[in-house]
Structures are given as C-alpha cells and as structure tokens.
Amino acid sequence: MTVHIKTENLTKAYKRPDGGQLLAVDNVSLEVYSGEVFAYVGPNGAGKTTTIKLLLGLTWPTSGKSEILGGSIADREIRRQVGFLPEDHNYFSYLSVESVLDFYGRLFGLAGTERKKAIDRVLELAGLLDRRRTKVRYLSKGLQQRVGLAQALINDPGVLLLDEPASGLDPLGQADLRKLIQQQKEMGKTIFLNTHDLSDVERIADRVGILDNGELKAVSQISDITGTQEGVMVRAEPIREESDLAPIRKIAVSVETRDGFTYIELGEEGMVAEILPLLKKADSKLVSVEQKRVHLEDFFKGTVTSRGDSWVGPRAEPRDPSGQKNKK
C-alpha cells in the first residue's frame, strides 16, 4: 500500500512562560496508507490539532518532518489534492453558502462550468442544496459544519483531513457524516480523522492512533482492538430488589444496573436460559443479548494516562522535554 501521510519524529515544542518547553507533539512517527480511514484520537489538548497543523504547514515543527502524498505540503500541486476541514472554523459570514464554495473553488483554479459542477456536487454531498443561497451567518453551527465539509471536498481531494468533523452535528448529521466518510473511502480516498467520538471511530475507521500528551501511545487496527470475547452481555429491564438480584449474582460474572437497564455479564451463551426464569421472577424482561466484546473506549482508557481538558480532576502536566525522555 502506498503511504499517503507520513510523519517522522515529528515534534512541536512551545515556550512556556516559566522559560521551559511544552511538548504539544512529541516525536510522533506514523504512516497512513492510501484508501484507509485513519482515526487520530486522544484527550483534549493531546496535540491532535497541532499534528494536523504541522501536516498542513500551518505551523512548523521544532524537529522531525512530515509528508503528504510523498512530498512537501509546500508544493502547490500536492495541495491541490488535499482537502481539510478545520476544527472551530468560520467562513465569510456575509456571503452565501454558494459564494463561499465558489471562492474555495477559485482557489483551486476551477474554471466556471467545472466550478459550478463541483459546487453542486459538494452541496449535495453535504446536504446543503436547499441552503445554497442562505448567508453563512444565518446557518446553525451544524449547518456551518456542513459548509466546512463541502469546502473540504470542493476539489475532490485524494487525501482528506477532518478535524473533529462531527462537532456541532446532531445525530442525523452525524449519521450523514459517517455515510459521507464511508462513500469517500469507497472512492479510494485516504481519510485522516481527528475525533473524540470513539463510537464513530469503531464504526468507520480502519486503524486508530492514540495520542496522549503529545505522544503517540498506540497505533492499531480497529479490528485488533475491538474483537469479540467469550461470554455474553444480557440487558434486561431494571431489577431494583436485592432479593431478586442475589440469585442472578450467583451465576453471573457481573451484574450492574445503569442507564435504566440491568446488565448481566455471563461466562457463556448457554447460561442465558438459566437467567430467564430469574428475570421473570424479578418481574423484569429481557431486552437484548450481545456477544461480549472489547470496545475502543476500553482500549482508550487503558492507553491514555492524562485526563486531557476534562473538568474531572486536575489535568496532567505535559512532560518537559528536559525530563526523562530524550528530546529529538
């Protein structure tokens, strides 16, 4: 497989007010292959967006290097084949959606008819056909996010970098986004997906890279992480009485009541038959039985040590390059 995105020991350090350095990206080396969806995940402040900015030449590495499509992003011809959706972006708010896309089309040098066709294509892809004449300032955040997606696709790029593409999208929008990414993947596009949404990653990504405190902790195939395990998970209507739960606990691996359901983990599928009479006795009904599997979230929690920008607990300080790890 051809490598479409490559970084070698990519490092970005910022000066801290106390004179030290803060490593936003720490010695990251990774390869993204043609036609794959690569998810780049990590807590807030892990350095995901900085990595993308380094890849796109929006900021410069302290050390290391990066390539897209085998060359430097400074090359105008390479840029013609790259699409990018930034996080927390805005567009020219006094212009209509169509005018904004027209502008981006012009930047790619698309001629009149070609540009009009491209605009129609991306408006349809982003679900904005009925909003083409609406000024951007009157669009909701979710719709503005769709405008962002549309501009990223205007040049029909071979490599697509999406920074938090689901941000601001409602569930329907998120479903549309997954569909769109799937379509692009089927068309052979390489997609670098920077996201927090692990469930989306599980569904659409081929591989995942986990970044923590600027350090790439793991790169793995999604299928290797989220494989099935022995045992099943039974979901039933909630059982409140401890007297009803006690006999279930005797045969189950674990029992937990949360989110309005009681989850019963069983060692093997055949034990479901033993549970059913106990549920009936507890006046509960079986809702679902699923093969037990490891989710990306579990893997993520096990890999990431910092808490990012979470409000729960103090944030781990990024490592100082002068500390234990050698600075490139």
Add this chain to the structure above:
Amino acid sequence: MGEYSRHIEHIWDYRIGSHWSVIIPALFILIGIIWFFTVYRPGKFRFLPALAIARVTIMDSIGRLEVIILLIIGMLIVGINGIIPNTALGRTTLEGIIEGIPFIDEKLGELTTSADVFLDEGDIITMPGADLTGQLSGVEGEFGQYSIGGGENLPPSDFHGQPSIYDNDIGGQGPAEQDAVLTSTETELSGEAGSVVLPDGSSITPEEREVIARQKTLTNLIWHGAFLVADFFVAMIGFVLAMMVLPNEMNRGVTLSILPKPITRSEYVIGKALGIWAIVSGCFIALAAELYLIHLIFLLFGTRSPIDLHYLEAVMLFPVKYFTMVIIIMGLTLRMPEVPAGIIGAAIYTGGHFAEKIIEFTEIDNLHWIFNIGLKFAYWVLPHLSQVTVNILDKDMTLIENWNMRWGWLWQIGIYNIVFLWLLCWLFKRRSL
C-alpha cells in the same frame, strides 16, 4: 441651448479635460477589466489566487454594518459640504452661524484680511481676453477682471491656476491669452506674488471686496474641508478594516481553511491588503464622485463653484496613501493586539504626512547628535505621505533632490509600499497559526 453648450464646452475644456481627471478613472476602469477577466473568466485567463482573496474580502466587508454606517455619514457630511458653498441660502446660513460663534468669526476674519487669500506665492494666472471684460462687468457683486501688475507674458501651457483666483472667470471662458494692458489701478489687491488690480468700471468697493474675500475664504475652507472629511471617514474605514481583517480571520479559523489550499501565504496576505485597499479606495472615490457631481451640476447651471479642479485631481490619488496605511496596520496586527496596532498605525500614518517637516528639525543649532540621527531615521522610515496631498501639484517635491520628475512622488510612495508590503508578507510567513 447655446448657453448650456457653452457651459459644457467650458467644463470639458478646462474643468474636466485635464490629464489626471481622465487618467485616474481610466486606470480604475482598466483594473476593473483586468479583474473581470482574471477572476470571472479564470478558464480563459490565468487565475490569480490573490485576486480571489481580494474579491472575497471585498464581498465580505461591504456588507458590514460599520463600513456602511461610516460611508453613509461621510456621504452626508461631504454632500452638505458640497452644496452649502454653492447656494446663496447655504452661504447666508453659514455666515449667520459663523457670526454667532466669535472665535470662528475672528479666525475667518484673520484669514480674509489679506489679498493673499486671492494670490498666493507661486500662483500663475492669466488675464481674460478683452472681450470678456464687457461680459464680466455686468456680474453684480463679483470681481469683473483681474490681472497681475507688471506681469510677464505667460504661454497658456504654463497655466496652473488656483481656484481662488481663477473662479473669477465667470462666464465660461478658458484661459485666454494675456493681452490686456492695465489702464487703471482704481482698486488694487496686493499679494506676495504680485498685485491684482481691478479695472475701470468695476463696481467693487473695498468693503465689497472684503465681503467677497470672506465668502471665498469660507467656501474654500468648506470645499477643502469636504475632502478632509472624506479623507477622515475613508481613513477610519481603512483603520477599522485593516485592524480587524487578519486577527479576525485568524481567530475565527478562516485562515485555517484557506491556507492549506493551493495558495501561498504571501498571495493570501497581499490579496487581503488589496481587498481592504479596494474597499477604502472605492469609498473615497464614491465620496469624491459625490463632490464632483455636485460641482458639475452647479457648473452646468452657471453657478459659481469655487472648487479647485487640480485639487480634486490631486485627491483622486489619495488611494495611494491608503494602501500604505492598510499594509502598515495589517503588519502591526501580526505583532500585537488590534487596538495598539491601530493606534501605532494611526500615529505612523499621521506622522507620514509630516515626515518632510521632521528633517527641518535636524538643522536646529546645537542639536544633540542622537536626536539628529533619530530625526533622520524617522524621516526615512516614515512614509512620505505628504507627497500624496495637494503637494502632488508641486512637481519639484521629490525625495531625491533635483530629481525633477513629475511622477517622482509616485516612485517614492511606491518604494515605501513595496518595502512595507514585503515586511507584511515576511511577518505573515513567520506566523504560526
């Protein structure tokens, strides 16, 4: 009908038909044509990304409320300034207002006590033809005729009249050959450059002369004030837009979606500067056009219009200095927050109008050498914007002494603009987003 034809002929021959009045609008039309073919027909002509950036900047900015409000206020004030001196009611009302304010009344009196009001150092005037005398003598309350005592023969091509003198040429004749010989010195107006005499038959008395002098001074001040107002409002629009454009786009993430596209940082920032400059220049041209229109309307109907067309032509070149202002402020916003950048930019822009005065201070006796060097440094660093004022009319004003080029000022400002633009690009290239 004949009267109107005479007026139109007069307007074209003398009031409009000078080179800058034609060259400047023609230049803007040419830019528009190039714009159209490069931006609107990219399939046929080479596409320039900077023009696309400039275009979208214009489209996004002209809808902004602050720009619209400033432009409307500017147009209203400029319009009022343009109409008042051309109407008797306007003049009378203004006189009444001024008489009610002793300070202004006194200042105006000081300005009108000398014949210098009519005849300044360096003015070159020609005498109307003899046949004009008869026509003008019938114009009540106005000067009938004037000349320079002991004047030399001046070929018509050297004519560079100032309005305060030449707009006495009521009746629609262009500069006539100097052929009159003074026959009387019944009334004489003395000035540094010579003396103006009123001929036999003139009904002007010294008192009337004083009244007219006051009116002329007032109207000149208002006309010049109109351009100052236009200049001020346009500069304000330029300040606001230049201060906001880069920080706004960088903070809102607009640049993040543009710069990964096939466009260089220099193209982006030049496009931004061009876009803001085009808006600012467009606003100024709109205000100048408003004054021009008022001027033409009053001329067409034979009313006196005191505006100096050479002055008008000179201010048509003001956009050159707006470009300097825009790129300086944009560059400063890359190194500091918007407000300090705006303040420092305003100081540089204002200081640029007095740059040539600075060098005079270096000639002060016993000036410490550090101050001397500092002043010389400031002289060279500040853009010489005073060149792009009515001083444009002075062809001898050039940065390099004895470089007697008519367009020398353009070279000077051009060099400053190139240097500042290069600095802007350099700063933006170094900027991490």
